[in-house]
Amino acid sequence: GLGKSLNSALKKLFGANVIDEELVKELVKDIQRALLVADVDVNLVMAITKRVEEQALDENLPRGISRREHVIRVVWDTLAFFLGEKAVPLTINPGKQNLVMMVGIQGSGKTTTIGKLARYYQKRGIKTGVICADNFRPGAYNQLMQLAEKSNVPFWGDEDEKDAVKLAKKGFKEMKKKGIELILLDTSGRHKEEKSLIKEMRDISKSVKPQEIILVIDGTLGQQAGVQAEAFRKATQIGSIIITKLDGSAKGGGAISAIAATKAPIKFIGLGEGMDAIEPFNPTKFAGRLLG
């Protein structure tokens, strides 16, 4: 259902029989606050609540529904417009080599998420393999290798190769030889100010031409979400988004800005550190949690 703070805001409004502009203003403020606390972009929050205010005060109600239901519908529709109506799965052509590349800001959860996706698809009968193309972070090789071992999934890396593009190419070649259907490519963390790393990401993508590039976003990411996602989109074609660390108290509102910036849907969410802590994105559930 709707988040409980939104529900209580609506109860205040619709205890009254007459639409009171003051009460609507108060409702709008409550919705604004809930969305801001959830880390939704400030400008987006203003746009959403402006729409809610206009429609809540609209004299012409759609037939057969109450004013309260109408306002709820407006809030939901506005969020659904950004989050998508239903979940979109990863496209994997069985029997073919599907290369999926993970990118994202430092510490967002790329390596851990690859471990989870490997387990997820291996369980579903897809031959999965993982490649470490992170040439920078100390111990990245060991981290991914240990995660791959947990799910008994083939792993490839080369600690002596210092070029990320070469790592990706070699790894892809090795995985193809093994007949792996879903090949997950791990890359180093990077942010929008690191121009040479952004270029490196583009070079990797141009070289191995992944089926899909997944942007991994930390669920705690704040008002920077939109501009950071934009920088990734400008450099490469982002196919989908995964939001991590939603097992904590963060609401993940930055995700909305990321979707808006990349035009890519969220496909999975991360709910913990274990290899089973992943689930397909559910827009209704996500919106409900957002509204607190």
Added chain:
Amino acid sequence: KELSDKNLEDSVWELQMVLIQNDVAVEVAEQICELTKEKILGDRAGRLENLSKVFKKAIYESVLEILTPEHPLDPLEFASEKKQKGEVTTILFVGVNGTGKTTTLAKMANLFKKNGFSVVIAAGDTFRAGSIEQLERHAERLGIRVIKQDYGADAAAIAFDAIAHAKAKHIDIVLIDSAGRMQSNKNLLDEMKKIARVADPDIKLFIGDALAGNDVLSQAKEFHKAIEIDGAVLTKVDADPSGGAALSIAYVTGRPVVFVGVGQEYDDIEQFDPEWFAQRLIG
């Protein structure tokens, strides 16, 4: 002319939005603006025309005040004084997952070493894949010893061993790494409390991500409640965030932000500059 309550409301709201857009937690922005507004109304100092200017100046001063520590913490100075007494300085690094604890520990190890201190590191993250190897790689490059055990071992015991080792070998600094943990996970908070209790560190540093939004408030609040933080380090400031996280952390803990992380290399650590941040948040 007296300040009209209604016009002040507009300035208050506007500046509140500026702070929120700069990643200051909503609750912190609201409280700072509310307290500053009351102060202005109490002073009745400004003229109606200069209202937004007066309020903005007052907010800037409030922000600067929150960011400027009453009791500054300089880990190098602290360690120096302890070294003169022949004592070991123990520093514990805590924070949620992926904020940069291990990297910050390595940067500070480098900093201490460059300033003539001997350092030993405790591999206190025995949970996450590759955490021990990551620390070992850093330590290897810096020429520093790591006290470690296997994955799954008791972090508090490893910290204890490292401190005993430092005392026996007359090593100046013990840096204790710990696993990332969500502030909503009671078991992991309890584990952290145990590490702090057993190791009894001189300095407990909360490592916060400058890119985090409202969640950083609850992180700092819960970590402070659990083990009483002495200071914070704000990482990934090179990613060009507006830095509001610094304000939320300082506000809810009353403790200073000591350093900022400005990149992934060992030298990418700087002193926290309250005025620079205040300018960025309000200027």
